[in-house]
Amino acid sequence: MATTTIQVSRETRDHLASLAAERGLTLGQLVQQLAEREPTREQIAERLKADREVARRNMGVEMSDEEFDRAPDVLGNIYRIAAEKVRAARDDAA
Structure with a gap:
């Protein structure tokens, strides 16, 4: 699977990293889960x-x-x- 880079503020990155760690996920996995939950x-x-x-x-x-x-x-x-x-x-x- 191809990956890409998303630029966010340090605060947002740190918040997402904390959420991912709490859930036993990588940051990429967390972002994928969040994106899948939000319909277009x-x-x-x-x-x-x-x-x-x-x-x-x-x-x-x-x-x-x-x-x-x-x-x-x-x-x-x-x-x-x-x-x-x-x-x-x-x-x-x-």
Whole structure:
């Protein structure tokens, strides 16, 4: 595999080196892992398209991308409801 050099500040290099050492990785391996975790805009768009196709198939309803964009944030609402229930359970326990 071909390698290349990336120029960063000394502080950034030292921070990355510390992270790599903590994880038992080389600096190159750490940078590769970090890069693999961060999708590009194109990859995000591809995932969104695929996710919407799955939703359309599972719902059995044709929705345009514009309709998806205007739809409520269902997952966000689920997280909000779950957080409210956790807070209520903590209050009840106290």
